[in-house]
Amino acid sequence: MVKATRVTNDIRAIRTARGITQAQLASAVGATRQTIIAIEQGRYSPSLEMAFQIARALGVRLDEVFGYPED
């Protein structure tokens, strides 16, 4: 089992609710689909810039899609 990053996200839930595919989101933020999958799984922490791009592409605020829970 792979351990997830501390940065959590709701990309998959928001994306599927809006009918956006991984490929479409990847294209919108200039990333590969592999990177979107890795971020959704918490296996890659995106840069702040990419995080903003993802939030913008999903039409939500940054803190609505990404979280950083306390210990």
Next chain:
Amino acid sequence: MDLDERIPMTTSERTAWIAAVLTPATVVGYLVVVAPQLASTPVDRLGWQAPMLWSMGINFVGTIVLTILATIVAGIGAGIRHEELDTSSDQRDRDIDRHGGRVALSISAAGLLAVLVLAMLELDAFWIGNAAFVVGAIGATAGSIAQIAAYRGTFRG
């Protein structure tokens, strides 16, 4: 989060896998050619330079050729699954590539200290050249393995 969903390989990851296998394989191939000569030939008369250059050349060209072939095979596989193969790279690939480079450099730099010691002891060029070759190969292989681990595991940058 669904951590079990398989992440398809990027072209960069494919290259890392190929390098992780081909680099040690070409070094072993070199040693298989050169090492037996040590029993019968003095090191200062041993022809190690050409096999080493061949080994490095096969590694360099082989990595490129095998990456192209692997991409073609992946493209055929994606076609069978009615998917489109994405051969582009992005920030994650660049981050992981830098991570692998740092691992390779740190190991190679540490190993080069051993090469320096051999040079200070004025050992034959055979030992110095071979130590540098093996140290570089170990560093490169470790860098590729670090890249694979980052691709298959969790990468925080």
